[in-house]
Amino acid sequence: MEIKYVIYNKAEVNEIDFNKVIETSENTLRSSLNNESIILKFYGETPSFLSGLTIYSHTEILEIINNPENGWIVN
Numbered sequence: 001m002e003i004k005y006v007i008y009n010k011a012e013v014n015e016i017d018f019n020k021v022i023e024t025s026e027n028t029l030r031s032s033l034n035n036e037s038i039i040l041k042f043y044g045e046t047p048s049f050l051s052g053l054t055i056y057s058h059t060e061i062l063e064i065i066n067n068p069e070n071g072w073i074v075n
Contacts, residue, residue: 001043005061006053010038020047032071039065 022041023029029038068075
């Protein structure tokens with residue numbers, strides 16, 4: 001089964017149901033450089049708290065995080 005990815009607002013971290021995503025706690029989240037966004041991974045159906053967010057494939061999320069203009073890595 002393919003892993004799906006979303007970019008999520010870190011200010012809403014208390015809304016995350018860690019039983020429905022691959023990450024196990026706030027300590028395992030990947031944050032953007034400005035610490036405003038995180039990436040969540042999940043399998044299967046989209047958890048309700050992620051409804052309405054853009055879902056990315058592995059290739060798509062890599063393109064986003066590997067582009068320094070998007071704020072996930074330093075050039």
